[in-house]
Amino acid sequence: MKVLVLGAGVVGVTSAWYLAEDGHEVTVVDRQPGAGLETSFANGGQISVSQAEPWSNPSAPAKILKWLGDEEAPLLFRPTASTRQWAWGLRFLYECLPGRTRENTLQILQLAIYSGARLKALREKTSIAYDSLQRGLLQIYYDAQEFERAQRRAELINSRGLELQVKSGQDCLSLEPALAYSKVTPVGGTYAPSDESGDAHLFTRNLAQLSAQHGVQFRYGVTIERLDAHAGKIAGVIVRSAGGASEVLRADAVLVCLGTWTPFLLEPLGIRAPIYPVKGYSITVPVVRADRAPSVCLTDEGHKLAISRLGDRLRVAGTAELNGYDTTISERRCNALIERAKVLFPDAVDFAQVQRWAGLRPATPGNVPVIGRTRYSNLFINAGHGTLGWTLCAGSGRAIADIVGGRRPQVEFRFR
Numbered sequence: 001m002k003v004l005v006l007g008a009g010v011v012g013v014t015s016a017w018y019l020a021e022d023g024h025e026v027t028v029v030d031r032q033p034g035a036g037l038e039t040s041f042a043n044g045g046q047i048s049v050s051q052a053e054p055w056s057n058p059s060a061p062a063k064i065l066k067w068l069g070d071e072e073a074p075l076l077f078r079p080t081a082s083t084r085q086w087a088w089g090l091r092f093l094y095e096c097l098p099g100r101t102r103e104n105t106l107q108i109l110q111l112a113i114y115s116g117a118r119l120k121a122l123r124e125k126t127s128i129a130y131d132s133l134q135r136g137l138l139q140i141y142y143d144a145q146e147f148e149r150a151q152r153r154a155e156l157i158n159s160r161g162l163e164l165q166v167k168s169g170q171d172c173l174s175l176e177p178a179l180a181y182s183k184v185t186p187v188g189g190t191y192a193p194s195d196e197s198g199d200a201h202l203f204t205r206n207l208a209q210l211s212a213q214h215g216v217q218f219r220y221g222v223t224i225e226r227l228d229a230h231a232g233k234i235a236g237v238i239v240r241s242a243g244g245a246s247e248v249l250r251a252d253a254v255l256v257c258l259g260t261w262t263p264f265l266l267e268p269l270g271i272r273a274p275i276y277p278v279k280g281y282s283i284t285v286p287v288v289r290a291d292r293a294p295s296v297c298l299t300d301e302g303h304k305l306a307i308s309r310l311g312d313r314l315r316v317a318g319t320a321e322l323n324g325y326d327t328t329i330s331e332r333r334c335n336a337l338i339e340r341a342k343v344l345f346p347d348a349v350d351f352a353q354v355q356r357w358a359g360l361r362p363a364t365p366g367n368v369p370v371i372g373r374t375r376y377s378n379l380f381i382n383a384g385h386g387t388l389g390w391t392l393c394a395g396s397g398r399a400i401a402d403i404v405g406g407r408r409p410q411v412e413f414r415f416r
């Protein structure tokens, strides 16, 4: 079958890899000059199966209210006149109900466990390099109440087959000795030994290269404008090249992996995909004292920060801002990341050489991605992975390749 994959982020490229593995003739289209240059470019780097609980959870509404108007807050809602934003926000509040949170957590967890296994298999098969580390993920708490909640969450996660160990503050320092140089001491943590880290952009770029060697075609600098539907099928994909020429691409199947931009292509066809951008920031800094920089992947829950060692760099990523499609870098929000990094790892990195970045998480209100079929027989979606696109890419890619090929995916998930 001829398959067009729209979008060369980590989700599109991983899907293309599995589709090609199944013997399809695959072409990937993206407006950027290479793979993984938008949201997949400088994320937190964590393969964090243990972080399946969405941001829409019972503790979120109070936090969002408390932080309204605080420029440096980890979660910041900037109200705009957009009905899209308000509709998403109201649904987000609904997803904060305890029952919804539990259901969403379990959906994400099932897919994440499957995804972790698929990523390991892919790594073993291809020896793909992406500054990966398999040293587990330690979620650290500096607030006793938050830590108590974390212990209850650990019970749910453990009951579903993922090992999540509760650690004392002292245990956290033993697990990650670099924390001993911090200016603050954790009250405790939860540790997932099977979680990992790695550079999502390097992975996407290198997997695109491997896919090209296996026959996948990549068309960069091409903007997808709309889908042409006829008799219940997609008859063509209307695109524009960098030179301005319009073209119609045709295929037996079309897979939409456009991250945050997915709804703009699908809504004109009457397909709902409740995906809205949740902006985040990252800083990347060169490590100067290896013994004082962490190599276990960390999450600072109170500040909603992901910290990953990527080779000789340290990546600190986080914060969430509901602010539309703007990717401008806010100095203030990035500085908040730098200040926190200075508290946690004061002498580990060179703060004079900070690379700042902002990206738009393609988030659904419950953080559960939209994967599967549509009402058009040859149109499929793999998008809306929110805070966990890197964690979920391999499982989602394998599953959508199964669905496109007419097979049942090997994971229990609410597929479309």
Ligand SMILES: Cc1cc2nc3c(=O)[nH]c(=O)nc-3n(C[C@H](O)[C@H](O)[C@H](O)COP(=O)(O)OP(=O)(O)OC[C@H]3O[C@@H](n4cnc5c(N)ncnc54)[C@H](O)[C@@H]3O)c2cc1C
Pocket: 006, 007, 008, 009, 010, 011, 012, 029, 030, 031, 032, 035, 036, 037, 038, 039, 040, 041, 042, 043, 044, 045, 046, 047, 048, 200, 222, 223, 224, 225, 257, 258, 259, 260, 261, 279, 280, 281, 282, 306, 317, 318, 358, 359, 360, 361, 362, 383, 384, 385, 386, 387, 388, 389, 390, 391, 392
């Ligand atoms: C600050 C931050 C930290 C994060 N940390 C983590 C983490 O630690 N772990 C984790 O699992 N996830 C993390 N994420 C989430 C993760 O990065 C995303 O979920 C993931 O990158 C989404 O991948 P994607 O392929 O769906 O989207 P993208 O990478 O955005 O890919 C979509 C592609 O579609 C293309 N495109 C869009 N519209 C068009 C068009 N009209 N024509 C042509 N091309 C188009 C774009 O160019 C882009 O290449 C983080 C995100 C952020 C912002």
